[in-house]
Amino acid sequence: MNSSLNAARRRWELDEARTDVVDVLVVGLGATGAGAALDAASRGLSVAAVDAHDLAFGTSRWSSKLIHGGLRYLASGQVGVAWESAVERDALLRFTAPHLVAAHPYLLPLTPDVARGQAATLMAGYRLGDALRAAAGTPRRLLPGPSRLAAGRALTLAPSLRADGLRGALLSWDGRVVDDARLVVALARTAAAHGARILTRCRALALTRDGARVRDELTGDEFDIRARAVINATGVWAGELTPSVALRPSRGTHLVLRPGALGALRAGLHVPIPGERARFALVLPQADGRVYAGLTDEPLGGPIPDVPEAPESDVTFLLEVVGTALDRPLSRADVAGAFAGLRPLVGTADAVDAPASPDGRTADLSRRHAVLRSPDGVVTVVGGKLTTYRRMAEDAVDAACPHARPSRTARLPLVGAGPVRPGTPGRLARRYGSEAWAVRDLMRADPALAEPVALGITRAELVWAVRHEGALDAGDLLDRRTRIGLVPEDRAAALPAAEAALAYS
Numbered sequence: 001m002n003s004s005l006n007a008a009r010r011r012w013e014l015d016e017a018r019t020d021v022v023d024v025l026v027v028g029l030g031a032t033g034a035g036a037a038l039d040a041a042s043r044g045l046s047v048a049a050v051d052a053h054d055l056a057f058g059t060s061r062w063s064s065k066l067i068h069g070g071l072r073y074l075a076s077g078q079v080g081v082a083w084e085s086a087v088e089r090d091a092l093l094r095f096t097a098p099h100l101v102a103a104h105p106y107l108l109p110l111t112p113d114v115a116r117g118q119a120a121t122l123m124a125g126y127r128l129g130d131a132l133r134a135a136a137g138t139p140r141r142l143l144p145g146p147s148r149l150a151a152g153r154a155l156t157l158a159p160s161l162r163a164d165g166l167r168g169a170l171l172s173w174d175g176r177v178v179d180d181a182r183l184v185v186a187l188a189r190t191a192a193a194h195g196a197r198i199l200t201r202c203r204a205l206a207l208t209r210d211g212a213r214v215r216d217e218l219t220g221d222e223f224d225i226r227a228r229a230v231i232n233a234t235g236v237w238a239g240e241l242t243p244s245v246a247l248r249p250s251r252g253t254h255l256v257l258r259p260g261a262l263g264a265l266r267a268g269l270h271v272p273i274p275g276e277r278a279r280f281a282l283v284l285p286q287a288d289g290r291v292y293a294g295l296t297d298e299p300l301g302g303p304i305p306d307v308p309e310a311p312e313s314d315v316t317f318l319l320e321v322v323g324t325a326l327d328r329p330l331s332r333a334d335v336a337g338a339f340a341g342l343r344p345l346v347g348t349a350d351a352v353d354a355p356a357s358p359d360g361r362t363a364d365l366s367r368r369h370a371v372l373r374s375p376d377g378v379v380t381v382v383g384g385k386l387t388t389y390r391r392m393a394e395d396a397v398d399a400a401c402p403h404a405r406p407s408r409t410a411r412l413p414l415v416g417a418g419p420v421r422p423g424t425p426g427r428l429a430r431r432y433g434s435e436a437w438a439v440r441d442l443m444r445a446d447p448a449l450a451e452p453v454a455l456g457i458t459r460a461e462l463v464w465a466v467r468h469e470g471a472l473d474a475g476d477l478l479d480r481r482t483r484i485g486l487v488p489e490d491r492a493a494a495l496p497a498a499e500a501a502l503a504y505s
């Protein structure tokens with residue numbers, strides 16, 4: 001079946017979903033829900049999957065984009081979580097999304113704040129992480145091992161580091177996805193290629209063991225989708241549909257720094273947080289030239305917003321911490337934008353082994369996922385992380401459909417994972433993989449579509465997103481199919497091009 005998602009397909013599949021009974025209804029189309037739709041559809045089950053907004057509307061687009069090997073979980077004794085992360089990273093790097101996920105280098109600068117003993121412990125940790133890599137079967141060619149660099153070499157990779165007192169740096173490697181929202185789009189399209197009905201702008205109002213009451217957010221129509229099993233994959237919002245699921249959301253903020261704010265940065269940075277022994281701020285250079293700096297971890301009380309805001313206190317904190325490692329402090333003028341996401345941390349002892357820490361710090365809560373069956377028979381899958389979406393999806397489908405055949409997704413390539421044609425520009429190859437030629441063909445057929453909109457993104461990519469990636473409005477195009485919208489002035493400048501692209505549906 002075709003993997004293309006667009007307004008016309010949504011219309012006809014919505015009509016079918018009103019009358020058919022499907023094997024599985026998945027609610028929520030972040031990485032977990034899109035992964036569950038793919039897992040179920042590729043086992044031969046009939047699937048409908050709904051999201052109240054858009055693909056990747058929730059936490060999945062606000063991550064640091066790391067495909068972690070799980071080193072930090074080892075440090076806190078969570079060996080099972082660490083192993084699962086290393087195995088899932090291997091699957092993404094080698095089999096399922098080699099076009100979207102690649103190794104990225106990180107430097108931990110050995111500043112006077114990092115004692116020699118601490119540096120030795122950190123290096124031992126990196127070596128342990130490298131052993132996990134090897135045990136998971138990931139070749140060094142795809143993920144190099146750690147090493148110690150002299151100060152001069154560290155400064156060539158990160159010229160903005162403060163040279164004064166720099167003893168060198170620890171170099172480590174981990175996986176990174178080019179864009180978390182693109183991973184979700186690839187999952188949803190691959191699920192669609194296996195026959196799943198992917199229905200955005202459809203809000204589940206109430207769940208039962210045999211389906212959901214759903215509202216089409218474009219028309220206001222309410223109807224039922226009937227299903228033999230229901231999976232709630234609504235992340236941080238899961239408790240709104242299944243009240244027995246208790247979560248302790250935690251806000252994580254990233255800054256978007258202007259290209260060049262940290263010079264010609266060729267590696268990410270782990271910047272020690274003053275006063276904390278094993279916690280680091282992250283500096284993450286992006287392929288589009290922007291640099292993200294994160295990451296806070298603050299418990300969030302009260303109602304859960306659709307789009308969380310990054311408070312000024314988080315911005316100031318991050319500027320200060322990152323500035324400690326640089327030769328010139330960062331200022332508010334270096335910040336082009338900021339974004340925040342809510343971690344759906346599982347916080348009840350009865351749900352999973354995630355006891356609340358005595359001081360209530362969410363940073364100490366387990367990143368393990370939970371699959372919970374509520375009294376009404378709905379299966380909720382929550383917690384975990386982007387890296388382990390596939391395992392979460394498999395566990396959820398196993399629980400919801402115990403008689404289904406085994407999961408196939410560990411080796412199932414996502415759309416775009418095939419060979420890239422020679423001569424394909426690197427930027428397109430990293431975002432579209434084997435489909436890059438088709439995006440290029442759009443530009444060749446109509447040179448006006450080769451015009452750049454922002455960050456090197458062309459009008460053709462917007463048209464491609466409308467025709468094949470399920471973008472229904474300008475927000476989908478600017479905020480999720482591309483990330484132009486992370487910087488408000490870039491978004492405003494690109495809005496007319498996005499609106500024009502919608503006419504190509």
Ligand SMILES: Cc1cc2nc3c(=O)[nH]c(=O)nc-3n(C[C@H](O)[C@H](O)[C@H](O)COP(=O)(O)OP(=O)(O)OC[C@H]3O[C@@H](n4cnc5c(N)ncnc54)[C@H](O)[C@@H]3O)c2cc1C
Nearest residue numbers: 028030031032052058059060064066204235252341386387
């Ligand atoms: C700041 C931050 C940084 C992170 N960095 C990393 C990282 O680098 N690497 C990593 O592996 N993990 C990371 N994580 C964790 C990871 O991002 C999340 O665990 C993961 O994205 C959660 O995905 P999800 O699909 O479960 O939830 P979501 O992505 O939130 O998806 C839930 C979906 O449900 C939909 N929904 C809600 N209510 C309804 C309803 N009633 N009807 C229909 N749909 C509904 C929402 O619109 C949303 O699209 C990070 C998390 C945060 C917050």
